[in-house]
Amino acid sequence: MTLSFAKSTRSCSSAYLTEAKTVKDGKEAVDLCRSGENFDIIFMDKEMPIMDGHEATKHLSAMGVKSIIVGITTRADGKDKEEFLASGSNHCFEKPLDQAKVEQVLQEHENFGI
Numbered sequence: 001m002t003l004s005f006a007k008s009t010r011s012c013s014s015a016y017l018t019e020a021k022t023v024k025d026g027k028e029a030v031d032l033c034r035s036g037e038n039f040d041i042i043f044m045d046k047e048m049p050i051m052d053g054h055e056a057t058k059h060l061s062a063m064g065v066k067s068i069i070v071g072i073t074t075r076a077d078g079k080d081k082e083e084f085l086a087s088g089s090n091h092c093f094e095k096p097l098d099q100a101k102v103e104q105v106l107q108e109h110e111n112f113g114i
Contacts, residue, residue, distance in 0.1 A: 025049045026056030033060055039067045041105070043097065044089065046073040046080055054083045061088030068109055072097055 021037075023029045027050045033039070042060070044053040051059075057069055071084030071092035084092040093101045 026051030026053060026059075029056050030059045030063075033063065033065050033067075039065075041068040041070065041109075043070050043072055044084075046071065046084070054080075054087050057084060057087040057089050068105065070097075070105055 021032070021039075023032060026044075026048045029042070029044070029048075030051065042065075044057050046053040048056070053071055053073070057071065060067070060069065068091075069089045071081070071089040072095055073080040073084070073092065074095050075081075081092040091105055
């Protein structure tokens with residue numbers, strides 16, 4: 001399963017994964033994981049209302065969520081990338097997220113069989 005936060009992310013990931021879920025903000029993402037939903041990969045957008053991607057990622061890490069977390073930002077080469085990685089994200093990419101970036105993540109994690 002995928003927890004997806006951007007339409008472009010959802011279309012890229014759906015070519016590889018069987019189910020995608022989209023939420024509208026970081027709090028909803030945390031609540032969904034807290035409810036017992038398990039995800040292989042989570043695409044976490046920095047710019048979300050109520051709770052941003054960094055904060056949501058911190059909560060997921062504190063909860064012990066084992067999903068691959070990919071931060072998505074408009075500025076992946078600076079402060080945003082550092083904050084995502086420090087908060088527990090496995091990767092961070094600059095928007096737009098394209099198929100090559102998704103393939104890179106999936107190839108680095110054996111459980112996808114690519």
